[in-house]
Each structure stands twice: as structure tokens, then as C-alpha cells.
Amino acid sequence: MLNLTYPLIDDEFKRFCAGKRGILLVEEGQPDFIEQNVNTILRRADLQTRVHGKDVLPMAGEYTGGVVLKGVARFIDIYAPTLLQGRDLPAAARPAASGLAVLNGNPKAFAIQAASSEVQPRPPSFCTGCPERPIFTAMKLLERELGQHHVSCDIGCHLFSVLPPFNIGATTMGYGLGWAGASAFNTPETSKRTIAMMGDGGFWHNGLTSGVGNAVFNQTDNVLLVVDNGYSAATGGQDVLSSKAINPIRSTNNPIEKAVCGVGVKWAKTVTNTYSLAQMRDTLREALTTKEKGPKVIIAQSECMLNRQRRVKPQIPQDDCRRRTCGARALWH
Numbered sequence: 001m002l003n004l005t006y007p008l009i010d011d012e013f014k015r016f017c018a019g020k021r022g023i024l025l026v027e028e029g030q031p032d033f034i035e036q037n038v039n040t041i042l043r044r045a046d047l048q049t050r051v052h053g054k055d056v057l058p059m060a061g062e063y064t065g066g067v068v069l070k071g072v073a074r075f076i077d078i079y080a081p082t083l084l085q086g087r088d089l090p091a092a093a094r095p096a097a098s099g100l101a102v103l104n105g106n107p108k109a110f111a112i113q114a115a116s117s118e119v120q121p122r123p124p125s126f127c128t129g130c131p132e133r134p135i136f137t138a139m140k141l142l143e144r145e146l147g148q149h150h151v152s153c154d155i156g157c158h159l160f161s162v163l164p165p166f167n168i169g170a171t172t173m174g175y176g177l178g179w180a181g182a183s184a185f186n187t188p189e190t191s192k193r194t195i196a197m198m199g200d201g202g203f204w205h206n207g208l209t210s211g212v213g214n215a216v217f218n219q220t221d222n223v224l225l226v227v228d229n230g231y232s233a234a235t236g237g238q239d240v241l242s243s244k245a246i247n248p249i250r251s252t253n254n255p256i257e258k259a260v261c262g263v264g265v266k267w268a269k270t271v272t273n274t275y276s277l278a279q280m281r282d283t284l285r286e287a288l289t290t291k292e293k294g295p296k297v298i299i300a301q302s303e304c305m306l307n308r309q310r311r312v313k314p315q316i317p318q319d320d321c322r323r324r325t326c327g328a329r330a331l332w333h
């Protein structure tokens with residue numbers, strides 16, 4: 001059902017709930033503002049639909065896939081228990097033993113069993129064409145020459161690098177904390193420089209102070225790689241200070257390199273095209289091997305491909321692809 005978190009659209013709730021015995025509301029956090037609001041809407045409309053939420057889901061804590069699965073199972077158990085016993089499922093998805101017994105014992109196992117015949121496993125990863133892929137490819141290429149380095153990760157799309165096929169990244173502390181998380185490695189006892197990762201969102205969130213300022217103050221000899229894709233991409237593509245977009249109500253186009261130099265970094269380089277593997281690799285190699293002491297910052301720039309598609313696609317006539325006779329593929333395919 002389409003609606004808003006606030007204010008709720010009463011008529012849509014009434015239309016949706018009419019004739020239904022119960023609905024399940026998945027509302028993370030406490031207090032249960034939306035659940036209370038929905039109950040009020042339904043009681044005022046004299047609809048007897050029961051609202052389930054915090055009675056089958058936990059009051060607090062993160063609603064992970066496993067947590068929601070248990071809640072949905074409890075909800076189904078109230079209104080359609082035969083589904084849990086597998087009687088209404090396709091033969092391939094039925095559990096071997098009593099469905100409810102298996103579900104109560106291990107809901108995850110039941111879900112996996114039911115879905116495995118239909119779904120191919122696919123680990124989460126970067127979008128197709130993501131400009132961050134070549135950054136990590138360059139790091140893997142460099143590993144062949146210099147060996148592995150400790151990589152202190154951050155929060156953001158680039159964290160997909162900890163998964164296959166890259167398997168890069170040893171630690172993650174929090175949003176904007178990539179370089180702060182590598183502080184303990186600022187010691188002559190380690191033979192290799194560490195690499196810290198940070199997105200432009202994390203950088204402006206607090207990385208400039210907690211990471212870069214701290215590294216300048218403590219004269220770290222390590223490397224920070226800032227992924228400057230022009231957006232707070234992982235949270236939906238909001239503008240940040242260094243975004244290239246012209247924003248009438250915000251100040252954008254403030255370069256990250258200027259900011260890091262402003263707090264005292266002497267070695268800072270901007271790569272303006274992450275898809276240039278050779279340039280990415282060579283810049284990283286230089287940062288990791290230069291005799292120059294002190295903090296080193298690489299800003300790796302290329303526009304987030306997902307947001308680029310959103311930006312470019314509306315500018316192209318919709319039937320343009322169909323009119324093409326040359327066989328060339330358009331950018332947004």
C-alpha cells in the first residue's frame with residue numbers, strides 16, 4: 001500500500017483494510033507511532049481489522065531479515081496456518097516434516113529451504129558500471145606488486161569491497177571513521193602503510209575532522225582514499241558539499257582536495273576518472289611507496305552510475321533507443 005509515514009492518508013488505510021481480518025505493520029523503533037495512528041484511523045472508521053505489529057515483532061532492535069521473517073511467520077500462523085504447514089505451497093517448496101514444527105524450530109532454515117529451489121544466490125555488490133569497481137580492481141592489481149595492506153573501511157557503497165570478488169577490507173568502525181579506525185597503525189612498528197577508505201558522504205559527515213584532522217595532528221604516515229562519486233550515494237543520492245550539481249539552496253562544488261589541504265595535508269592528489277585503471281593503480285602505488293612522510297590523501301572521482309542514470313535518462317527522448325539503426329547501445333542501457 002502506498003502511503004506516508006506522516007501524516008498518514010486515512011482514506012487509503014480505510015480502503016486497504018476494508019474486508020481484511022488483519023494487517024501486519026512492520027515499524028522499526030519505539031514508540032510505535034504509526035501503529036497507534038493506524039489503530040486510531042480504523043477505530044474511528046469502525047473497521048474491525050486487527051492491526052499487528054509489536055505483538056509479533058520485537059519492540060526494539062534492528063529489524064533484520066531473520067527478525068522480520070519470525071514476525072511474518074507469527075502473523076501467518078494467526079490467519080493462515082496451513083501455509084506454514086506447507087499444504088498451500090508448491091510441492092518443491094514444502095518442508096519435509098511438518099512445516100510449523102520446522103518453522104518454529106528454525107525459521108531461517110525453512111525460508112532457505114522454501115526459496116532455494118526458486119532463487120539463485122547472489123551476494124550484494126556494486127551496481128553495474130559503478131565507478132568504484134575500478135578503484136578496487138586497481139588495489140587488487142597493486143597487491144600483486146606490494147602485497148596486502150591493512151585496509152580500514154568505512155560505511156557506504158565502497159563497503160561492498162569486503163565481499164567477493166574483491167575481499168578487500170579488514171575493519172569497519174563507522175560512518176566517516178575509516179581513517180580514524182586506522183589510527184592505531186600509525187606506528188613505525190608496521191612495515192607497510194595502511195589504506196583507509198571513505199566516501200564523500202562520510203568525509204563530510206565527520207571524516208574531515210575525525211580522520212583527516214586527526215591524521216594531520218598526529219602526523220600519520222598512512223594513506224586515505226576518498227571515493228568522490230558526487231552524491232551521498234548509498235543513502236539515495238543526496239547532495240553533499242563536493243557534489244557537482246548546481247543546487248539553488250545549498251553550497252555545492254567545494255572540492256575535497258581543497259578541504260584536506262586546508263587542514264594541513266601536503267600530499268593530496270585527485271584522480272578525475274576512476275575508470276582509468278592505470279592512473280588509479282599508479283597513484284595508489286605512489287602514495288604507498290613515496291619517501292615523503294606525513295598523511296597522504298587520494299581523491300578518486302567519478303560520478304555514481306546509478307545517479308548518473310537518473311540524471312541523464314530524463315534528458316533523452318524515450319524512444320531514442322528504438323530509433324537507433326546503427327546498433328550502438330545508449331549510455332543508459
Ligand code: SF4
Pocket residue numbers: 125126127129130131132157229233234304305306307
Ligand atoms: S549507488 Fe552508485 S556508488 Fe553505490 S554501488 Fe551503485 S553506482 Fe556505485
